[in-house]
Amino acid sequence: MRLSFSLILALALPCTALAAPSQVVTDDIARFWATYDAVRAESDAERRVTLVQQRYIDPGSPGLHALMQVRNYSAREYADAMQAWPRFWASVRPLTANAQQASATLERDLVAFRALYPALRPATITYAVGVLRTGGTTLGDKVLIGAEMALGDERVDVSELPEPMRSRLRIFYDSRPGANNAQNNLHEYVHTQQRETTGTLAQYAVREGVAEYVAERLSGRRPALPLYTYGPAHEAEIRTRFISEMDGNDLGNWLYNSARNPFGVSDLGYYAGYRIAQEYMRQQPDDKAAIARMIELDYDDPAAVRAFIGASGWLQQR
Structure with missing residues (x-):
């Protein structure tokens, strides 16, 4: 799903108050979970990799492709993680549904950002599921949010993860990053403005x-x-x-x-x-x-x- 609040803001605010236009793209999340269910039902390892490629990656958004580029994710890594960490994925799945709610203040925050920094350039924000190597990063004018990390909280089960990832992510999820999503989006948005x-x-x-x-x-x-x-x-x-x-x-x-x-x-x-x-x-x-x-x-x-x-x-x- 693509959420664009620019028209709403144009009706509600004078032109001088408008923030840089933005988009929040979340459709990769639903595609990931449909792929996950297919992968979990498939017994052949190579077929699982093909399913990830064909159902999640190939039809994915430009933001997903950028996330994979920046963090060097591969179809095989996704397929292996889906098989190895079923308790993790089950615990994080309902939390990734909060992407729209978690980004609800974005346009308001960007109005404030442009008021403070009038040279603000537009950027897109994509929520996609990665393999636990970032809660947020950027590539050019794209903010790339790893939904499986950024939307998590203390309910996420990390017991299957290897060390030192398990200990690091236990601390991270216990900090309730999903409740701090507005700050995370803005942090990454600032990076799109920086060299x-x-x-x-x-x-x-x-x-x-x-x-x-x-x-x-x-x-x-x-x-x-x-x-x-x-x-x-x-x-x-x-x-x-x-x-x-x-x-x-x-x-x-x-x-x-x-x-x-x-x-x-x-x-x-x-x-x-x-x-x-x-x-x-x-x-x-x-x-x-x-x-x-x-x-x-x-x-x-x-x-x-x-x-x-x-x-x-x-x-x-x-």
Whole structure:
């Protein structure tokens, strides 16, 4: 199903208040579950792979195809996961039906986003089922939401999953990501406005932190993850290690990781980047201009990112 709220907004709001037009695409979810039922009823392993390809992937949306490209999913991986984790899929299935409800505030949030950042460009948002490698990512002007992760909560059964995935996702689902979906959509939408980076820890962390800051500013929410509890209580320790590692290319202690790192808490690079963005904004007299500078920062230029971090003053705090 495709949901477009632009016409409704055009009738309800003056033209100057309109957000960038957007689409939310959710039809891949129903297609996934129809494919899942067929796969579970098929005894031949190769035929299961063919069913995934023909019934889920081939007729899938451009967003599904982009999600598969970004996360390197394959028909065989889907088929194998469907067979290996029946309790997981049974527990997450009803939650994926909440995609429309979970994105209900999107157009309102984008109105607020454009008011804060008038240069906002349109993007599509696709909810599709992946194989547990992202709750949200982007490719160009596409926001790609992994529904099996982003719409989950504490009811998801992770007992069949291998370690360390099982422990990491237990923490993630217990944070009730489905209840924080508005913030997640906005975080990823910010990424569609930013430049990509393939650089240092500092570059990645600031890019993620700016997306976190702007998404919180618009939604009033942050993810209920341990990093936002641990961070304020251990900020000096985080800052010291960040300073020593920020110019390197190893993200292992900081981003897209499990809790098996020196902090015992995953993804503290998000916290470091968020605090840098927060401190930068506290010093700016013009919110709109400062938001534009953050979003339009050249994240692929290490000198530009270092200058931004320096301007925030976060590294010098004690």
